[in-house]
Amino acid sequence: MPRQETTETNQDRPLRLERRNSGQEDLSERPAAAGERPLQGVRAFFFAALVVGSFSFPSLAPPAQAAAVRTLTLEESLAIAMDQNRDIQKARAYGELVVGRYLEERAAALPSLSLNASAGWARDDSQSALMGGIDATRTSGADLRLTQTLFSWGKIGAAIRGAKEGLKTADDQLRLFQQAAARDTTVAFYDTLLAKELRALALSNLQQKERHQREAGKKLSAGIATDYDLLAAQVAVDNARPELIRSENRIRTAKERLRLVLALNGGEIEVAGSLGSVPVSLPPFEESLATARRMRPELSELRHRVGIYQELVQIAAAENKPQLDLKGGAGWHQLEAAGRSWDGPAWDIGLYLSFPFFDGFRTRGKVQQAKSDLRTRELEQAQQLDTVSLEVRNAGFGVQEAAEIVKALTGTVQQAERLLAMAEQGYQLGVKIRLEVEDAEANLVQAKSNLAQARHDYLVSMVNLAWATGMLGEQQVD
Numbered sequence: 152m153p154r155q156e157t158t159e160t161n162q163d164r165p166l167r168l169e170r171r172n173s174g175q176e177d178l179s180e181r182p183a184a185a186g187e188r189p190l191q192g193v194r195a196f197f198f199a200a201l202v203v204g205s206f207s208f209p210s211l212a213p214p215a216q217a218a219a220v221r222t223l224t225l226e227e228s229l230a231i232a233m234d235q236n237r238d239i240q241k242a243r244a245y246g247e248l249v250v251g252r253y254l255e256e257r258a259a260a261l262p263s264l265s266l267n268a269s270a271g272w273a274r275d276d277s278q279s280a281l282m283g284g285i286d287a288t289r290t291s292g293a294d295l296r297l298t299q300t301l302f303s304w305g306k307i308g309a310a311i312r313g314a315k316e317g318l319k320t321a322d323d324q325l326r327l328f329q330q331a332a333a334r335d336t337t338v339a340f341y342d343t344l345l346a347k348e349l350r351a352l353a354l355s356n357l358q359q360k361e362r363h364q365r366e367a368g369k370k371l372s373a374g375i376a377t378d379y380d381l382l383a384a385q386v387a388v389d390n391a392r393p394e395l396i397r398s399e400n401r402i403r404t405a406k407e408r409l410r411l412v413l414a415l416n417g418g419e420i421e422v423a424g425s426l427g428s429v430p431v432s433l434p435p436f437e438e439s440l441a442t443a444r445r446m447r448p449e450l451s452e453l454r455h456r457v458g459i460y461q462e463l464v465q466i467a468a469a470e471n472k473p474q475l476d477l478k479g480g481a482g483w484h485q486l487e488a489a490g491r492s493w494d495g496p497a498w499d500i501g502l503y504l505s506f507p508f509f510d511g512f513r514t515r516g517k518v519q520q521a522k523s524d525l526r527t528r529e530l531e532q533a534q535q536l537d538t539v540s541l542e543v544r545n546a547g548f549g550v551q552e553a554a555e556i557v558k559a560l561t562g563t564v565q566q567a568e569r570l571l572a573m574a575e576q577g578y579q580l581g582v583k584i585r586l587e588v589e590d591a592e593a594n595l596v597q598a599k600s601n602l603a604q605a606r607h608d609y610l611v612s613m614v615n616l617a618w619a620t621g622m623l624g625e626q627q628v629d
Contacts, residue, residue, distance in 0.1 A: 333624030446621030
């Protein structure tokens with residue numbers, strides 16, 4: 152009976168080699184037909200093979216040069232995210248918008264200058280008798296006008312202070328998106344490392360079962376095993392392949408998530424690192440919560456937004472209050488009439504007071520709306536404080552849970568490896584059955600998978616704790 156490993160080796164050969172080695176006649180051993188010249192037949196064969204191969208077997212052509220693979224460490228990934236992440240770029244664009252609004256509000260406190268020029272012609276025959284026969288005039292001039300608000304009941308100052316608070320919210324949003332990018336990048340990086348470790352375990356498990364299949368074939372050839380043993384080994388091999396396929400797809404999926412966070416277009420990426428870590432002691436909850444209240448960009452942004460709405464209340468209240476403006480101008484005017492021309496300098500200056508003391512209670516309505524918005528922002532701030540407190544507590548619980556699982560599984564892998572070695576040795580000596588070996592293999596794969604998952608979860612939980620306390624990625628903040 153032929154050995155099964157030979158069949159397995161043939162199945163693993165590349166498809167193009169199977170096509171080349173099967174279904175083709177060896178013409179070199181075919182006897183020449185009557186009247187056929189052997190040399191010409193060989194030449195004709197090689198010529199035909201060259202022509203057919205050039206059109207029918209493109210896979211035999213030299214492979215194109217593979218695209219370069221970009222290997223990234225965690226530090227390199229974070230640096231790329233800080234530079235290319237889309238959310239961070241949007242936050243920087245929002246910062247430019249806020250700067251523009253600040254300049255707009257500050258402009259109300261600065262003088263307004265404008266240059267005006269005019270030229271006009273007029274004719275009125277009905278006035279010629281009164282004007283000594285002058286019925287047409289032409290006027291022209293140029294003026295530099297100045298407008299400066301001297302007093303606005305605090306409206307301009309409140310607008311400038313509110314715009315300054317808006318500048319701070321732009322910095323808060325930038326920090327928020329930088330921390331979010333650091334979190335997403337780190338988690339995606341660890342997910343890729345975990346997928347690679349699980350793929351290595353799946354490959355090792357498949358290779359182990361293939362080795363058992365070859366041993367079963369040897370024992371069957373030696374007459375110390377049955378067809379059942381060989382078939383069971385083949386089924387075990389087939390059942391191990393899907394997990395390897397799934398693990399390879401998890402790697403591709405994790406890499407694509409990392410590529411999305413980093414905003415990388417094109418090119419193959421690879422990650423370099425490990426899931427190894429040393430558990431550290433956590434600070435008390437009260438200390439972590441105090442850090443979060445001080446460092447979380449969401450809380451800082453809400454504080455600044457409360458400041459903005461406080462200024463909006465003052466702006467609304469000043470709508471029906473007096474305002475004093477300084478207005479003036481200087482220029483050169485010219486008048487032409489009755490064939491004569493007069494020109495000379497001209498200027499004017501004055502103080503202008505406006506006091507809309509009754510506007511139909513419009514100002515009262517605006518003040519009420521502004522106070523309602525302020526109260527809403529204060530409630531949002533208090534709600535966010537409660538949310539942050541819960542996030543910090545849950546993040547601490549997650550770190551403790553992951554650390555305990557890593558500690559519990561640290562010695563399990565060594566025990567499972569020893570158990571598998573004992574089962575394999577007993578199976579080779581005939582004192583263990585195949586089922587015991589398979590159980591030991593399954594326990595080892597499960598132990599290694601659980602340990603890799605636990606290490607991954609611990610690292611991710613530490614990232615979540617740093618995010619919850621507002622300390623993640625602070626070294627990347629501009």
